[in-house]
Amino acid sequence: MLTLQVNGAAHQVDVPDDMPLLWVLRDVLGLPGTKFGCGIGECGACTVHVDGKAVRACSLPASLVGDRPVTTIEGLAEDEVATEVTKAWLDIDVVQCGYCQPGQIMAAIALLKSNLHPSDDEIDQAMSGNICRCGTYRRIRAAIRNVAGAV
Amino acid sequence: MVRLGRRAAGMAVLAGMVLTCVAARAQDADLARRGAYLEQAADCEVCHTKPGGIPFAGGRAFDLPGIGTIYAPNITPDHETGIGRYTDAQFDAAVRRGVAPGWRHLYPVMPYASYARMTEGDVRAIRAYLMTLRPVHAPAPANQVRFPYNIRVAMIGWNLLYRPSGPLADDPGRSAAWNRGRYLVDAAGHCGECHSPRNMLQALSVTKSYAGAPIDGWLAYNISSDVDSGIGAWSDPQLAAYLSTGHADGRGTAVGPMAEVVSHSLRYLTPEDIAAMVTYLRSLPARRSDETVGVVSPETLAQAGPNHSNGGRLFAGACAGCHLTDGHGRQVDFAALWGARSLGEIDGRNLVRTMVEGVTLQSAHGAMIMPAFGPEYRNQDLADIANYAIGHFGNRVGHVTAEDVAAARATVPPS
16 A cells, blocks of 8 residues: 655555556546656656656656655646746647647646746756657747746 | 274374475475575576566577577476476586586586586575476477587586586685675676676686676676776665665666566565675675776766757657656656766667667566667667767767667667
């Protein structure tokens, strides 16, 4: 039995030691906002925050999370940076199909929380592991820059 | 009365027999249980299982440059193709003296020169364990060995020169941990079979023991106590963590054949045995070799700005998702690259093999997997990533070429 701190609450889950965090979030805790993409940490669709850092939930065994707090896109409704990011995303209609966007947004929030005024290079570096099949990269970068101006 | 007495005596004899039987069975079970642990310490399974095959059923090919291809035999208790008909003495002769039934001399690709230093009792226990496995009918493919190496009898001479006569007596001047460690490293674990260079006759070099050696297209690193090229600068906890999990922060993660050794063998050893191995490894004489360790700290790595080279951009897109550019693992510690030996080697031999082959390392938390880079990356792309990584993490100038990548790709079996 594992105890996970997810979105501010403790959850007891009875899962195998090698079950990835993503499966626990979606199938056990019923939090489907985090998406499954490639399953091998290459696309970024499953990005969540563990201890404030952007990590790929598909490649992190839940048993290795320990007592570090996990935040999913469902857990950021009250967060100031997240609210600004959402606004910035809507302002310029970043999203096309949307599948990768929870991961993109989680990666962007993690970046902005550690560096509120990232350069284009820093944005590219932080976001380069998040793939978008629709090619919304330029709008993502513009939205992140707009947040930096707004906060 | 007499009849009753007789019956009671009969019952007592019967009970005695049953008890003896039960005791014998318990003893057998104990022996097999001890053998199961020793099999893990001696890591029989890795070599005696072909990729994707049934464990212990053999068939794994060993390519020996200039000599030929030798296949590991089936060591399940099958009567015809395995070791089912072997007696204890025959099994012992094969494992410790390199002579299979019918005076068939084995080649030292079977590390019997190391196993010769195991005790007879331990080898008997391993056989007891193997005999509990399900028999599998699996004949090994015929070896293809060139002349003159195909003359098996020639091994008699080799054995006279290089096969130890038996277990080493404990050194009373050393601690029990050191003696246990020597047994696990030199005898059962046969670490030197990969980590020591060989002489012209394929015997392990004594003067360069544990100084590292090429094996199967990989480089088995120098594990002598040399500070620059061996493990002299590793801390005890780092060594213990690397042996028991395949990863130590600041030293990277085991890949290739070493990942197999950790997956099937070392991770099952008790903390006491791992500590004993560390004690012994620390005492190995320092041997200098060409590959030196270059450790760049994550703090320094984090200072490096974005890199616009092809390799730097590809790393940010394809590798940083797990490894991060500061060398800390993103999801798991196993992906923490900083300090890894492979990133200090300018020819990138192990690095390129890792990229084209991928890694599977078994852990207590499931398999830790690095996917292989497939044909969607050109040879030059992988060379660029490797040279970027060697420069960034190892502070060296990498010399990996597209030809090196092509050569490594040619050795990877199609999946």
